[in-house]
Amino acid sequence: MIALLLRDLRLAFRAGGGFGLGLAFFLIVTVLVPFSVGPQSDLLATIAPGVLWLGALLACLLSLDRLLALDWEDGSLDLLATAPLPLEATVSVKALAHWITTGLPLVLAAPVLGVLLNLPGPGFSWLLVSLLLGTPALSVIGTFGAALTVGLKRGGLLLSLLVLPLYVPTLIFGAEVARRGAVGMETSTPLLLLAGITAGAVALLPFASAAVLRVNLR
Amino acid sequence: MIALLLRDLRLAFRAGGGFGLGLAFFLIVTVLVPFSVGPQSDLLATIAPGVLWLGALLACLLSLDRLLALDWEDGSLDLLATAPLPLEATVSVKALAHWITTGLPLVLAAPVLGVLLNLPGPGFSWLLVSLLLGTPALSVIGTFGAALTVGLKRGGLLLSLLVLPLYVPTLIFGAEVARRGAVGMETSTPLLLLAGITAGAVALLPFASAAVLRVNLR
Amino acid sequence: MMPDLGKYADTVISAYIVSLLLLAAIVALSVWRGRRVRAEMERIEARVSKHG
Amino acid sequence: MPMSRTDKANTFWSYANPKKFLATTERMLPVLWVLAFACLAIGLVWGFFFTPDDYRQGSTVKIIYLHVPSALMAINTWLMMLVTSLIWLIRRHHVSALAARAAAPVGIAFTLIALVTGAIWGQPMWGTWWAWDPRLTSFLILFLFYLGYVALWEAIDDPDTAADLTSVLCLVGSVFALLSRYAVNFWNQGLHQGASLSLDKETNVADVFYQPLLVAIAGFVLLFVALVFYRTGTEIRARRIKALLARERAQEGMGR
Amino acid sequence: MTLTVSDLSIARGGLPVLEGLSFVLEPGRALILRGPNGIGKTTLLRTLAGLQPALTGRIEGAEDRIAYAAHSDGIKPTLSVTENLAFWASVFGTRDIAPALDAFALNDLAGRFAGNLSAGQKRRLGLARMLVTGRPIWMLDEPTVSLDRDAVALFADAVRAHLGQGGSALIATHIDLGLEAEVLEVGPYKAAPPPLDDFDGGFL
Amino acid sequence: MTLTVSDLSIARGGLPVLEGLSFVLEPGRALILRGPNGIGKTTLLRTLAGLQPALTGRIEGAEDRIAYAAHSDGIKPTLSVTENLAFWASVFGTRDIAPALDAFALNDLAGRFAGNLSAGQKRRLGLARMLVTGRPIWMLDEPTVSLDRDAVALFADAVRAHLGQGGSALIATHIDLGLEAEVLEVGPYKAAPPPLDDFDGGFL
C-alpha cells in the first residue's frame, strides 16, 4: 500500500504528472473572476470565500480524470486488481494520493489568493479550516466518480456531471463556514456538519468505489 | 473536409461522445455559484453576466481535451497528417466541430441560466450576442492549446493552464459587453473589440495550431 | 365558457400550455421510440429465425 | 453473468421474466392509458374551469393542479428508481434495472414541469422567476441527479455493466440528494409553501381546490405507471435487439 | 499448485464465447492456447485471472496464484525501467528485481524512462514483471508481440526456468515459441449460439 | 513511382539511430525491413512518411504517395467498421470501400462498432484502410501483430494484389510473411554514437 502511495506521488511529481497544475488552475480561475465580474473591491470581498471554495472544487474536479483512467488505459488497474491488495485499499490510497497532490496544495494556497480577492481579515483562518476539512471529502467523492467512468474514453466531462451534484453538500457547508467566518458569525454548526460529511464519505465511499471498479474491470 | 466535419460531429453525437455534457457542466457550475456565494438575489444579479461568461468558458475548456487527444491516441492524427488534406484545414474543421458541439449549445442555453441568476431584463440579448461572437474565438484558441499539449497523456490540466491566459482578452471584452448590456450602458466599443479578437483568432490561429501540431507529430 | 382569469391569464395559460406540451413530448417520445424499437425487433427476429 | 433466474411459482417475482412482463403489461396498458388520460382530463378541466379563484393568489391557484402532482411524481419517480435499483443489485432481475432506466426520462419530464410551472407561478407571486428557495433548489439538484443518471446509462454500452453502475450511482446519489436537501435548508430559509397534503385539513387547501387536485394527482400517477410500463417494454425489446445482434455476430463466426 | 478447470463456460459482451472447457495445468508444465482471432482467448485468461466471472463451471487452484500479463503492460512512461519493476515487486511483496532485469537483458536500459523505449523493449519490460510477482502460475496473452527473435528466445528461456522451479504457464499465442508444451486448441469449444425462441429469463 | 532513399540518417529522441541508409523501392516490389527491437524501424518509416525530418540524406518519390500504417490503427471505437473505412476513403478521395471489406473478410463485421472487435479483427480493419487510400506506396509497421494464420495469409494476398497493380510496399516485421520480397537488414546501419568531444552545433 505504501508502495502504491509512493508510486502515485512520484508519478504526480514527474514532469507531465500534473502536480501543481491544479494549483495553477485554482490561481487562474481566481484571477479571472475580477475580470468577469468587474473590479469593485467590496463586491469581490463579499464573494471571495465562495469564489475560493468554488475554485478549489473545480481544481479538484479537473484533476480527477487522471486519478484512475491512466492506470486503466495502460492496464495497470487490471494488474492491481489481481495483486494481493484489496481493491478498497487501492482506491483509498489513490484518493489519499489525490488529496496530497491536489487538495493539500489548494488548502495552503487559498489564503494567498484570498489576498487577491480582498478577503476580510478573520476569513483567512476559517477558509483554511473549512478547506482542510472539506477537501478530503472532495477527493473521496471524486474517486467514486472516477471509478464509475473509468472505462470511458476521455470521460472527463461525464465525470464532472456525475460528481458535481455529489459535491453540493460539501460545498454548501464549506462555503458557509468560510462565509460566516469572514463576517465574524458563529461557524460551529456548519463546521460540524462539514466534518460529518467528510468522515462519512471517507469511511463508506471506498466500498462503493471498489464495487464499481470491479464491475468496470469485468 | 466535409467528411472530417461529419465524422467529428457523428463522434460527438454517438453514445459516450460527450455532446451535451458541456451544456450540463455549464448548468452545474451556474447552479453551484449561489451555493458558494450565498442566495441574495441582488448580489447574484450583479455577478450574473460575469459568472455566465466564466461558466461558458470553463465548459469550453473542459471539452478541449477530447478535441485532438483522442485522434492522437489512436493514431488517427498521424494518418490525417499524411492524408491529402492540409493540416491547417484539419485543425480549422476540428475547431468548427468543437464550436458546433460545444459553443453553440452554450450560447443557446445561457439565457435560461440567466433566469436562475436573476440576470436583469436587458442583459439577456447582450449576453446572447456576446457569447455568439466570443465562443468561436474560444474554440479556435482552445484548438491551439490542444495542439500544443496533444502529446501529453491526460494533458487536460496543463491544457487548461496554457489556454486560460489566452482566454483573458476574450473574457474581458465578452463579459464587459454582457455587463454593460445588463445595466443598460453603451456596449459598442467592447463589442467591436470582441469581434476583432474573434476575427483575428479565426483567421490566424489555425496556422499556428497546424505548425505546433506538426512539431508534436514528429 | 372560458373562466375569467383576471390579470393572471397569461401566467396560468402559459403554465398549462408548457406543462401539457412537456407531457405530450414525453408521451410522444416514448411512443415513437417504442414503435421504432418494436419494428426493429420484429425485423431482426424475422431475419434471425430465417437464418436459423 | 448468469441470466436472471426465474422463480418457478407464479409469485410476484415471476413478472421479472421479460416475456411475462411484456405479456402482462401489454394487457394492462390500454386500460392504464385510458384511465390516466381520463383522470388527467377530468382533474385539469375541473381545476381550470370549475374552481373559484383564491382570495390572495387570484386565478394563479389553478397552476396547483399541474404543479403539485408533477412535483410529487418527480420525487416518487426517483424513489421508484431507488427501489428497482436495489432489486437489481440484490436479485439481479433485468426487468428491474430496465424499469429504472425507463423511469428516469419520465422523472426528468415531471421535474421540468414542476420547475417550469413553479417559475411561472413565482413571477406574479414573488415578483421573480426564480429564487434560491430551498424547495426549488433541491428540485434543481434533483434535476441534476436525473441528468447524470441518464448520461451514465447512455455512455456505457454493455447493458449489465451499465445497470450495475447506474444502480450504485442511484444508491449513492440518493444519500447525497438527501444530504443536499438538508444542506440547502440550512443554507437558505425560503419563500415556498409548506406541504399541503397533511391530514390536518384545517390549515390546508380548501376542499374546492382539494378534490380536483386529488384527481389530477391520480392522473399523474396513472400516467407515470403507464409510461413506465410502456417504456420498460421498449427497453426490454431494445435489449433483446442487442442480444439478437450479438448472437448473430457470434454465429457468423469470427467474421470469416 | 495444480490449476484445474472443469466444464468452464465464459462470456464476453453478454454472449457465451467458449463452453465446456476443461483442462488441468500441473506444476512444471506449460499449456499453449491456440485459436483464431476473436475466439475468446483473452476472455478465457481474464476469467481465470479472476477479472470477470465465469458463466458456469469451476476453476480451482487459481486464487492468488496467478500473475497475468495482458495485451497492455501496465508500464508507466514517466517511471524508469527499474522503478516500474520495483513498484510491482513491492506490491507483490518480493524485493529483488535483479534476476528479472537479467532475464530480459534490461540492465542496459535500467535507468531509461519506460516511455522512451521502443515497442519491443517495452514488451520485454512487461514480461520481466512476471518474474517479480513471485506467483506460480503465469498467464500470458500474446507475450511475444513485437519481440524480435533474440527476445523471443529470452522469453522462452525465462518460461523454461520458471517451469523448472515448479511454476506453470498458460500462454495464448499465434506463433511458435519453441517451447516443449502441450497445445490446447480452443476452436472446438466455441460456444453454440443460445437457443432462439424461448425469450425467457434472458433476452434470447 | 520509384521511391529512392540515399544516404539517409535518422534520429529519435535527439539521438541518431540509423545512418547511411540507401535503397530503392521499385513499383511492383516489396521490401521487408528487419532488425532487432529498438534499432529504429519505426523511426525510419515515420521519416519516410514525412512525419519527422531526416537528419541528412535524401528521400525522393515519397511526397503524397505514401499510405502509412503505424503500430496503432486510427480506428474509432464508436464508429462502425463501414463508417471507419468510408471516412478514410473520402479523406483520400476514393469512394469504394467494398474491395477493402472483401480483401480482409470484413463483410460480416461491417455493421459492428469497431470498439467491439477483438484485437485481431481490429488489426484487419486497420489494414483494410490501406486499400481505400489509393496510394501506391504502402508502409506497414508490424502489420501482422495479433493476426492469426488465416488473416496473415489474407494480408499477404492483399499485398501481392497491390504489387500486381504496380504498387510497392515497405514492411517492418519480425515474422515471416510468406511474401517473395527482398529483405533489408537495418542492423548494420546502426548509427555510431556521435563523438563526445566537439560540443559544436549540437549538444554532444
Ligand code: HEM
Ligand atoms: C420553480 C420552482 C418551484 C418548485 C421546484 C416547486 C416545488 C414544489 C414542490 C416540491 C412542492 C411539494 C408538493 C407537496 O409537498 O405537496 C410544491 C408544492 C407547492 N408549490 Fe411549489 N415549487 C416551485 C415554485 C412555486 C411557486 C412560485 C409557487 C407559488 C407561489 C408555488 C406554490 C406551491 C404550492 C401552493 C404548493 C402546494 C403545497 C401547498 O399548498 O402548501 N411553488 N412545489
Ligand SMILES: Nc1ncnc2c1ncn2[C@@H]1O[C@H](COP(=O)(O)OP(=O)(O)OP(=O)(O)O)[C@@H](O)[C@H]1O
Ligand atoms: N468490448 C467488447 N464488447 C463486446 N464484444 C467483444 C468485446 N471485446 C471483444 N468482443 C468479442 O468477444 C469475442 C472474444 O474476444 P477475445 O478478445 O477474447 O478474442 P481473442 O481470442 O483474444 O482474439 P485475438 O486473437 O484477436 O486477440 C470476439 O468475438 C469479440 O468480437
Ligand SMILES: Nc1ncnc2c1ncn2[C@@H]1O[C@H](COP(=O)(O)OP(=O)(O)OP(=O)(O)O)[C@@H](O)[C@H]1O
Ligand atoms: N519517444 C522516444 N524518445 C526517445 N527515444 C525513443 C523514443 N521512442 C523510441 N526511442 C528510442 O529510439 C530507438 C528507435 O526506436 P524505434 O521505435 O524506431 O525502434 P524499432 O526498430 O521500431 O523497434 P521495435 O521493433 O521494438 O518496434 C530505440 O532505441 C528507442 O529506445
Ligand SMILES: [Mg+2]
Ligand atoms: Mg486477444
Ligand SMILES: [Mg+2]
Ligand atoms: Mg517499432
